[in-house]
Amino acid sequence: MKILVTGGTGFIGSHTCVELIESGHEVVIVDNLYNSSIEVLDNIEAISGVKPKFYKVDILDRPSLEEVFKENDFDAIIHFAGYKAVGESVSIPLTYYQNNISGSLNIYELMQKYHVDNIVFSSSATVYGDNFEVPFKEEYGQGDTTNPYGTTKKFNEIILTDFARANKDISVVNLRYFNPIGAHPSGLLGEDPEGTPNNLVPYIAKVATGELDHLRVFGDDYDTPDGTGVRDYIHVVDLAKAHLKAVEYATSHKGAEVINVGSGKGYSVLEVLKAYEAACGKKLPYKIYPRREGDIAVCYADTTKAKELLGFEVFRGIEDMCRDSYNYMIRHKK
Numbered sequence: 001m002k003i004l005v006t007g008g009t010g011f012i013g014s015h016t017c018v019e020l021i022e023s024g025h026e027v028v029i030v031d032n033l034y035n036s037s038i039e040v041l042d043n044i045e046a047i048s049g050v051k052p053k054f055y056k057v058d059i060l061d062r063p064s065l066e067e068v069f070k071e072n073d074f075d076a077i078i079h080f081a082g083y084k085a086v087g088e089s090v091s092i093p094l095t096y097y098q099n100n101i102s103g104s105l106n107i108y109e110l111m112q113k114y115h116v117d118n119i120v121f122s123s124s125a126t127v128y129g130d131n132f133e134v135p136f137k138e139e140y141g142q143g144d145t146t147n148p149y150g151t152t153k154k155f156n157e158i159i160l161t162d163f164a165r166a167n168k169d170i171s172v173v174n175l176r177y178f179n180p181i182g183a184h185p186s187g188l189l190g191e192d193p194e195g196t197p198n199n200l201v202p203y204i205a206k207v208a209t210g211e212l213d214h215l216r217v218f219g220d221d222y223d224t225p226d227g228t229g230v231r232d233y234i235h236v237v238d239l240a241k242a243h244l245k246a247v248e249y250a251t252s253h254k255g256a257e258v259i260n261v262g263s264g265k266g267y268s269v270l271e272v273l274k275a276y277e278a279a280c281g282k283k284l285p286y287k288i289y290p291r292r293e294g295d296i297a298v299c300y301a302d303t304t305k306a307k308e309l310l311g312f313e314v315f316r317g318i319e320d321m322c323r324d325s326y327n328y329m330i331r332h333k334k
């Protein structure tokens with residue numbers, strides 16, 4: 001298949017491109033390089049043997065985006081491109097709605113115009129909000145999101161579901177990711193955000209390399225075994241493989257589906273820290289801080305549907321995630 005990957009040089013996008021290429025698919029990337037770099041293309045080539053065709057195009061630039069659709073006859077789209085910082089989305093909501101909603105609508109309208117029938121959308125477990133009991137099941141629907149980033153994910157799922165409902169040829173898979181971490185085992189692809197990371201593992205990684213002094217543990221008084229927040233971490237390579245299965249599912253089914261992609265297991269902040277200490281072979285300092293606003297105590301997936309519909313299961317555990325993250329960090333330490 002010829003697959004358009006928007007945001008294909010990003011963290012999850014780049015790993016997905018590798019999996020798609022290694023399974024014999026042709027990949028075309030559209031990315032504005034806002035939060036990624038052009039060298040990712042060489043690293044995808046170093047791993048997979050193929051350098052994907054690349055367009056430096058912003059999804060808000062409709063004319064340039066249309067040129068991409070004119071020049072290529074796509075079988076499917078995997079849509080990752082979007083802003084993803086929760087805190088930032090609270091400060092600049094309109095920028096998030098403009099990019100993640102208007103930009104996505106450009107993709108969907110061009111899909112319709114150029115008869116591309118299949119799409120996999122990069123959604124998030126954040127759409128469950130804090131309304132439901134764990135494990136989160138797809139049948140719960142959507143909860144009350146607590147920030148504009150989450151709301152853009154929620155709206156995109158709704159838009160795509162309506163789109164599929166109105167067009168019998170359209171197939172949509174909304175993948176709800178839990179907490180993707182880790183890196184490619186080659187050390188060539190991974191996640192190293194600019195500035196101070198918001199997410200747990202990128203933060204711990206910078207404590208491990210000495211760039212940050214200690215981990216701030218946000219709350220130790222949750223109703224969890226050790227009092228710290230529990231999340232469902234999934235290795236980015238497993239997550240990438242889920243996209244391969246989802247895009248293959250989309251092309252052989254019609255209608256819209258929502259599917260969780262997680263491991264189904266929860267680890268606390270202190271358990272993740274311990275696993276990272278084992279991976280890097282040293283003690284990592286931490287201090288307890290107040291709870292972070294908007295955080296829930298426990299979040300993990302019911303993975304039944306992913307297994308039933310996609311035949312998807314995770315193969316990599318927390319040790320693999322921490323080892324691969326650290327391996328990437330030490331290779332990229334400036």
Ligand code: WQD
Pocket residue numbers: 084086124125126178179180198199200201203215216217218219228229230231269292295
């Ligand atoms: C995990 C746990 C924190 C940082 C977010 C988004 C979600 C998503 C993935 C994105 C929590 C604790 C964290 C730190 C800490 N999608 N923590 N110290 O909040 O589950 O999910 O990222 O694209 O939409 O909301 O992930 O990694 O930020 O936090 O103690 O410095 O680690 O309180 O319990 P979260 P996270």
